[in-house]
Amino acid sequence: MVRSEDQNRLARERSRESILLAAIDAFAERGVAGASIAEITARAGVSQGLVNYHFGGKAQLIGAVIDRWFATMLNLAEPGDTPDATLAAIIDGALSATVYAMPLQRAVLGMQQQPATHRLFAESEERHADATTAGEDAVRALFRARGAADPALEEIMLRSTLEGVFMKYAVYGDTYPLEDARRWVHRLYGLPEPTSPLAPDAPPRAADPRPRAGGALREPSET
Template identity: 75%
Template sequence: MARSDEQNRIARERARENILQAAITVFSERGVAGASIAEITSRAGVAQGLVNYHFGGKEQLVSAVIDRWFETVLSFARVDGTPDEALAAVIDGALMATAFAVPLQRAVLAMQQQPATHRLFAESERRHADAVTATEDAVRDLFRARGAADPGLEEVMLRSLLEGVFVKFAVFGDTYPLEDARRWVRRSYGLPEPEEPLPLAMPPRRGEPRPRASGAVCPDTGTVG
C-alpha cells in the first residue's frame, strides 16, 4: 500500500532529525574536520544522498547543528515568577541544558573556537539575532529588577560563568560536581538553596571534588561520551 502524503512528510522529518542527531554525536566525538558524511549517515541509518537532500551538504549540516544549539540555549531564559525565582530558573535551566545536551554543547563549543567553522557560528548568530537580543534583555531585566548597577555587565558575567561550568563539565564529565556548582552559583547571587537536586542521573559526590578528564571518556570505546 502506498504511503499517504502525511506519512511521507513524517518519514522525511524523521530522517532529517536522525541525520541531525547523528551529526551532533559524530561532530562531538571527532570534530567537524574528522567527521565524514558516510559515518554520519551510517549512524543515522539513512542513505548518504539524504544529507544533500535535506541540508545541501556538510557545511549546511554544520550550520543546522549550530542552529539547533541556538534554539536550545535560547529556550530557558524566559520564565515567570519574582526576579529571584526567575534568575534561579535561568541558572537551573542553563545547567540542565548543559547536562542533557553535552554532545551538542561540546560540538558547538569546538565550532566556536575553530577558524574554519567560526564563520558558520557567526552566520547562525546573525540568523538568531533578534532572539539572542531578546534573551539577553530578559536576563538584564531580571538584574535591573534586583537593583543591579550595571545589568548588562551582570548578564554578560552570568553567561560567562555558566558557559565556564559547561566547559568544565564537558571536559570532566560525571566527575565534575555539577549539582554543587549549581548551589554555589545560586549562593553567589544571594538566591535560596534549591529544595531538590537537578533530575539528572549522576553519581553522588563522595569527599572533596576532584574533576578528572577520564570522567568524560567512554570506557568501552575510548571516545568522549
C-alpha cells in the same frame, strides 16, 4: 500501498531529524573534521544522498546543528513569579542543558573555537540575532529589577559563569562537582538553596572533589 502526502512529509521530517541527531553525536565525539558524511548517515541509517537533499552539504549540516543549539539555548527557562525565581530558572535551565544536552553542547563548543567553523557559528548567530538580543535584554531587565548597578555587565558575567561551568564539565565529566557548582551560583546571586538535584541519577559528590580528565580513559562499562 501508496503513501499519502502527510506520510511522505513525516518520513522526510524523520530522516532529516535522524541525520541531525547523528551529526550532533558524531561531531561531539570526533569533531567536525573527523566526522564524515558516510559515518553520519551510517549512524542515522539513511543514504548519503539525503544529506544533500535535506541540508545541501556538510557545511549546511553544521549550520543546522548550530541552529539547533541556538534554539535550545534560547528556550531553556520559563519566567518565574519573581525576578529571583526567573533567575534561578535560567541558571538551572542552562546547567540542566550541560547534563542532558552534552553532545550538542560539546559539538558547538568546538565549532565556536575552530577557525574552520567559527564563521558558520557567526552566520547562525546572525540568523538568531533578534531572539538572542531579546534574551539578553530580558536577563538585563531581570537584573535591573533586582537593583543591579550595571545590568548589561551582570548579564554578560552570568553567561560567562555558566559557560565556564559547562566547559569544565565537558572536560572533566562526572569528576566535576556540577551540583555543587550550581548551588554556588545560586548563593552568588543570593537565591534560595535548590530543593532537588539537577540530575537525580548523578553519582554522589566525592568528599574531596578533584576534577580530572582521566574519566575519558575508562571503559564505557566503568563510567
